[in-house]
Amino acid sequence: MKKILSILLVAALATSTLVGCSGSKEEKPAETPSTTEGETQDEAPTETPEAPAEGGTITVAAIETAYGSQMWTDVCAAFTAETGINVELITDKNLEDVIGPSMQAGDYPDVIHLATGREKALTETFIKDQNIVEITDVLSMTVPGESAKVGDKIAGGFTETSLTNPYGDGKTYLAPMFYSPCGLFYNAGLFEEKGWTVPATWDEMWELGDKAAAEDIALFTYPTTGYFDAFFYALMYSVGGADFFDKATNYEEGIWDTEEAKTCFDIVAKLASYTEKTTPAQANDQDFTKNQQLVLENKALFMPNGTWIVGEMAEAPRADGFKWGMTALPSVTAGGDSYSYTWFEQAWIPGGAEHPDEAKQFIAFLYSDAACKIFANAVNADGEPAPAIQPVLGIADTLEGDNQMFYSIYDNGAKAAMGNFAAYDSGVVGVSNREVWFDPVNSLVSGNMTEQEWIDGIKSANDQMRASLIQ
């Protein structure tokens, strides 16, 4: 009797273990983040799998950033109402962790919205693998519900950069989303108080640095070295124009020995000597807001950042009379061009997507007036307005407050810098542009690396990248 009982118990144990395994598969939808659950419930009448609408169902995976996730729910609902195609929406702050495992198992979303430069580098990985569906034809598609073509609505230049056409073959693979001018942010109130003017050239910048140092204020700080991408790109443009930028970002042989390159390196090395000394110790994901705080407390004058900084630091304490100001990078010579980098996110269709045609319609819809309005009225998780601005013509005119000032930077004389380093294939192992270009700035500031060591590192990595460039 005892033996039978123990056998039964063991059998029960074994079965429960195996049931546990299979159960996890059935429960998968429940494992998606809470935002997804909420959204699914909200749209239950149109999204129930048993009763699909006429147009079928696509899966959209969108990163939840400072703009919040509600705007995505609203845009998907508007898309379904317009086209009859249902959308299963996945939004999460760590989107890569949510969709990564199922993609490794071969189950891809139809549309992915992410930004480049993230730690998981999902977009960059797909670009390297050439695993993205070409969407050049989307530009000639009519926006659902409107008569205008997508290509006519998107502002000039956005679909001609290496961020949207990563292989330089004139074909578009990634759709530009939510642009934000980047530049140097400062306390305009402090400048008014001290009677300082915002420097127009780098020489004026160094003069200001000396003046500020006399008052125990550092000239410069940066949140993390990751923020240097926009800074470097704008610097390259202002030093050598579009021609130098293209050659440099395509790793042209000998480009780092040119006069223009030397000017870029010298400016950054000099800027490192003017940087607030605690900056590198706080330039990590845990403490970067402490560096941003330096500007709010008048301990540093400038930092490279994007328009999201206003929302990000909304609750942070600040010096009396603090007022956000933003300027493009100073020009190299008096009267020269100054540039502000245009940072934007991307939406794309992975190679394994099951419904590429419907996905293209969805991407086209993202530029409709209805979608642009929803994005522009976005609120973040705290209920604060956090407008996400689509790169469509005429949108900047509708903005208010700080954002109006930020987005009018290009109307006030600054030129727009766009693009990034060209994509290389998996032949490059063990190095990345961030590691050789941006991260060493920490060491330049702390004095653990010389300018020449930094340049040598860039040259050697770029030799590898040139050899593996995806043509």
Added chain:
Amino acid sequence: MKKRSGRNGFIFLCAAPAVILFTVFMIIPTINVFRMSLFRRSAYSTTEDFVGLENFTRLMSDVNFIRSIQNTILLIVVVTIITFAFALVFAAILTREKIKGQNFFRIIFYIPNILSVVVISAIFSAIYDTNNGTLNSLLSLFSGETVTVLWKGENMVMVSLIIAMVWQAIGYYMVMYMASMASIPQSLYESAGLDGAGRITQFFQITLPLIWTNIRTTLTFFIISTINMAFLFVKAMTSGGPNGASEVALSYMYKQAYTNSSYGYGMAIGALVFVFSFGLSALVNVVTKREPLEF
């Protein structure tokens, strides 16, 4: 005969769930790591190129990898020595001496162990703050001048990690040693005392040898867990920076596999760390082997 087959069936049924789970979640993924380390691929590649041992030969000349391994070894050696020394001494004091508030100290030392690494990193972010941090404020107080040590700067970041990791681990091992020290008969200490042995002699001659089996087991655990914990601490506290100064083997592997889209290269690092962990555990096991003493 029937009885024996019934017994075998029973053993089979008992072992099956564990064997199946172990195979599916341990053996197969481990084999996969070794297999993928021979390929050039990204995490989501649909195709992969066989490159043989190329990933491993590249690793040998990758200075950043060598630095990450050096950092890992530094953490293993220093954190282990300091943690074990403190844990043993504190355990001996709390078990052998009559101190007021013994339980209070036991709880205080144990608390860091139940905190998540993210919470610990937030606490240490406040401690290490250059301008308003606890540590610099204390140093300023005692030295009489303003101290601005960059605790998370390139030169001090490893020391900062070591302090945080030791602080987190001491309590757990202290409680473990207290449990085994409490079981040593009091009579041994009494007779040693009569023979003229002082507290320190008693600690080295009686306490240590009698809990040696326990120390040996925990040492192996600790070394393996330090490799894993180092990854968590680095991720939460420093992101591997500044400029890679605090990168450890597993954080470097993560960086290569995901951020640099070199999954195969990352898996080669994973394979090496796997072999390294096994080798180190075996070495520790051999070196610490003693004839077990019983009381």
